[in-house]
Amino acid sequence: MSGRDRVLGRVRRALADVPADDLAYETAVDRGYAREHGGRTVEETVDLLAENLADYRAIVHRCTEDEVSDLLMRLYAERGSETVLVPPELPPHWLAAADPVRIHDRAVSTPHQLDRVDSVITGCALAIAETGTIVLDGSPDQGRRRITLVPDHHVCVVRVPGQVVASVPQALERLAPLRPLTWISGPSATSDIELDRVEGVHGPRTLEVVLMSGA
Amino acid sequence: MSGGTFVGMPAFPAAAREAVGDTTLRANLRHATHTIRNKRARAVAELSDWDLLREAGKQIKDHTLRHLDRYLVQLEESVERAGGTVHWACDAEEANRIVADLVRATGETEVVKVKSMATQEIGLNEALEAEGIRAYETDLAELIVQLGRDRPSHILVPAIHRNRGEIRDIFRKEMADWGRPAPDGLTDTPTELAEAARLHLREKFLRAKVGISGANFMVAETGTLVVVESEGNGRMCLTLPETLISVVGIEKVVPGWRDLEVFLQTLPRSSTAERMNPYTSMWTGTTDQDGPNAFHLVLLDNGRTDTLADEVGRQALRCIRCSACLNVCPVYERAGGHAYGSVYPGPIGAILSPQLRGTGSDIDASLPYASSLCGACYEVCPVAIDIPEVLVHLRERVVQGGEATRGGNRVMLKPAKGHAAERAAMRAAGLAFARPGALRAGQRLASRTRRLHPRTLPGPGRAWSASRDLPEVPVEPFRDWWQRTRGDGSGGTTEGNAQ
Numbered sequence: 227m228s229g230r231d232r233v234l235g236r237v238r239r240a241l242a243d244v245p246a247d248d249l250a251y252e253t254a255v256d257r258g259y260a261r262e263h264g265g266r267t268v269e270e271t272v273d274l275l276a277e278n279l280a281d282y283r284a285i286v287h288r289c290t291e292d293e294v295s296d297l298l299m300r301l302y303a304e305r306g307s308e309t310v311l312v313p314p315e316l317p318p319h320w321l322a323a324a325d326p327v328r329i330h331d332r333a334v335s336t337p338h339q340l341d342r343v344d345s346v347i348t349g350c351a352l353a354i355a356e357t358g359t360i361v362l363d364g365s366p367d368q369g370r371r372r373i374t375l376v377p378d379h380h381v382c383v384v385r386v387p388g389q390v391v392a393s394v395p396q397a398l399e400r401l402a403p404l405r406p407l408t409w410i411s412g413p414s415a416t417s418d419i420e421l422d423r424v425e426g427v428h429g430p431r432t433l434e435v436v437l438m439s440g441a
Numbered sequence: 442m443s444g445g446t447f448v449g450m451p452a453f454p455a456a457a458r459e460a461v462g463d464t465t466l467r468a469n470l471r472h473a474t475h476t477i478r479n480k481r482a483r484a485v486a487e488l489s490d491w492d493l494l495r496e497a498g499k500q501i502k503d504h505t506l507r508h509l510d511r512y513l514v515q516l517e518e519s520v521e522r523a524g525g526t527v528h529w530a531c532d533a534e535e536a537n538r539i540v541a542d543l544v545r546a547t548g549e550t551e552v553v554k555v556k557s558m559a560t561q562e563i564g565l566n567e568a569l570e571a572e573g574i575r576a577y578e579t580d581l582a583e584l585i586v587q588l589g590r591d592r593p594s595h596i597l598v599p600a601i602h603r604n605r606g607e608i609r610d611i612f613r614k615e616m617a618d619w620g621r622p623a624p625d626g627l628t629d630t631p632t633e634l635a636e637a638a639r640l641h642l643r644e645k646f647l648r649a650k651v652g653i654s655g656a657n658f659m660v661a662e663t664g665t666l667v668v669v670e671s672e673g674n675g676r677m678c679l680t681l682p683e684t685l686i687s688v689v690g691i692e693k694v695v696p697g698w699r700d701l702e703v704f705l706q707t708l709p710r711s712s713t714a715e716r717m718n719p720y721t722s723m724w725t726g727t728t729d730q731d732g733p734n735a736f737h738l739v740l741l742d743n744g745r746t747d748t749l750a751d752e753v754g755r756q757a758l759r760c761i762r763c764s765a766c767l768n769v770c771p772v773y774e775r776a777g778g779h780a781y782g783s784v785y786p787g788p789i790g791a792i793l794s795p796q797l798r799g800t801g802s803d804i805d806a807s808l809p810y811a812s813s814l815c816g817a818c819y820e821v822c823p824v825a826i827d828i829p830e831v832l833v834h835l836r837e838r839v840v841q842g843g844e845a846t847r848g849g850n851r852v853m854l855k856p857a858k859g860h861a862a863e864r865a866a867m868r869a870a871g872l873a874f875a876r877p878g879a880l881r882a883g884q885r886l887a888s889r890t891r892r893l894h895p896r897t898l899p900g901p902g903r904a905w906s907a908s909r910d911l912p913e914v915p916v917e918p919f920r921d922w923w924q925r926t927r928g929d930g931s932g933g934t935t936e937g938n939a940q
């Protein structure tokens with residue numbers, strides 16, 4: 227007998243006591259929990275996002291769409307980044323003023339090559355205010371999962387308020403399960419050494435989030 | 442260590458007594474558990490609907506378990522539709538064999554691993570080593586444990602028993618043997634230690650061709666797997682290698698995508714006391730040119746269906762491994778994780794391990810006694826597992842024997858031999874009773890006992906009560922009740938009095 231048949235057979239025998247008229251999935255779970263916590267205006271939701279991102283040690287900037295290219299230029303200059311990874315369909319005007327050499331996200335690049343890049347810039351799928359989380363879904367303005375993982379410096383642009391949701395339930399409603407999803411709340415961190423929080427073990431040690439409003 | 446019993450482990454009372462005498466361990470544990478515990482209370486308080494989320498989590502898991510066959514088959518279809526391959530393993534040996542064969546088929550002799558309780562449970566690293574395959578643990582704490590040739594002692598912070606000086610010494614001494622040596626002049630500041638780990642492991646991530654993981658959740662409807670972590674080592678293992686193998690217990694399935702909205706709120710707040718952990722990865726099969734091009738899911742039974750067969754004990758399968766119950770447990774705080782002789786320590790370990798492995802060994806027979814029944818674990822559990830109820834149930838079975846399922850077959854268990862179980866009970870109790878504060882939550886047990894209204898005491902007390910009538914148990918502080926029912930006034934409050 228295959229492992230599959232044996233495991234499923236055991237499951238079925240173990241459940242012999244379950245009554246046949248058990249509740250269906252739709253009715254088995256009481257979904258009375260909140261879709262979001264606390265009533266907030268759109269502006270307050272964006273403020274909460276900024277606050278929670280900062281609380282988890284992301285560096286938060288705000289700008290209008292007109293100012294984004296100057297802001298990014300300044301961020302790369304301050305950090306001394308010479309190279310920046312760019313996803314295939316990043317809006318070109320974001321980097322119009324930036325100096326670093328653009329490295330394109332290509333399937334043939336090896337992890338070692340990515341490791342030599344200073345920074346990465348992406349958009350996002352959405353951001354969650356209550357938890358201070360940005361979510362990437364591999365869309366063309368975000369690129370492959372690994373490009374936001376290997377370089378030590380990640381700048382992520384969130385369009386506010388359009389891409390901001392209040393809560394985790396609202397986020398899941400808007401995300402496509404079949405895409406690879408990466409939820410990021412602050413930079414990589416560990417508390418494994420006497421519970422002291424240390425930023426960055428493996429992921430980017432610096433996360434900068436730009437909250438960009440329409441011009 | 443097939444089956445997950447740590448070889449040569451003494452039963453809980455002996456191991457616990459030794460641990461209690463270790464002052465470094467106790468200081469580390471106390472600091473750690475209290476820190477997490479207090480932070481957790483604040484994180485939970487932010488959500489006004491916590492009780493509803495907890496109830497929904499319980500209902501989702503119960504519903505899934507009651508139709509587990511259906512959801513596993515659905516999961517299999519979804520994963521395969523998305524380009525993955527599903528394997529089924531009845532026990533540790535089968536799972537290890539499947540993984541070893543898959544690794545060997547890639548021609549690789551090294552794998553990178555993201556921390557996974559399931560692979561620890563089956564002793565995968567050791568099994569791979571026997572096949573000439575080296576498995577590198579990449580979670581910082583697991584790295585500390587692996588380099589120190591040690592065992593993890595906490596679900597979430599496996600190296601909780603090590604302080605920074607010890608960690609520096611382990612890195613200096615051992616790193617060179619496993620790859621890039623520790624930097625010269627490494628000090629014991631957490632930043633430097635983390636940097637040393639980053640450099641040491643990065644080398645391995647960048648060249649790895651095979652990654653091995655567990656998963657926190659699997660969604661039947663979509664075939665999506667979810668891994669929740671902090672450091673990014675999970676993302677490294679899940680996206681850089683060409684082949685990804687995930688070994689996941691069958692109880693980790695949830696029916697639908699929306700169910701994640703419950704657990705992604707309760708898990709991070711219960712475990713690390715964060716609003717959200719730094720990284721959560723979700724993947725469904727394989728994606729063109731983004732991440733591994735081969736994905737294998739190994740569905741693991743290894744005692745889970747035996748646990749499922751027990752009407753009282755099956756609720757242990759709701760566990761989402763948040764470790765909140767460890768941090769509030771007065772027995773765990775004093776004894777540490779190693780005393781449980783199992784990859785699942787603390788209150789959840791005390792009910793899960795004996796069910797997964799049977800109560801045949803001394804360690805497993807003594808685990809249901811590794812608790813004061815104060816109920817704190819139930820209060821914090823985000824899926825409302827009534828750990829005290831299961832403990833009492835298992836104690837009864839250790840002492841009285843009874844029907845159970847083992848390896849898929851119904852068997853009659855014999856009562857534990859002699860008074861070993863009773864001695865175990867008394868000593869485990871002694872640990873908690875030596876510290877009065879631990880018992881403040883005792884009312885819960887008093888009322889629970891009233892509900893059970895035993896004519897005979899459950900557990901080892903049965904032999905004692907067999908020849909006496911038990912008085913009606915009033916609601917009163919547990920300690921008073923304990924002392925009164927123990928009868929001789931000594932109350933079994935110190936180890937020396939334990940019978």
Ligand code: SF4
Pocket residue numbers: 711759760761762763764765766767789818821822823824825826
């Ligand atoms: S039993 Fe409950 S509290 Fe303990 S680890 Fe599992 S889910 Fe968390």
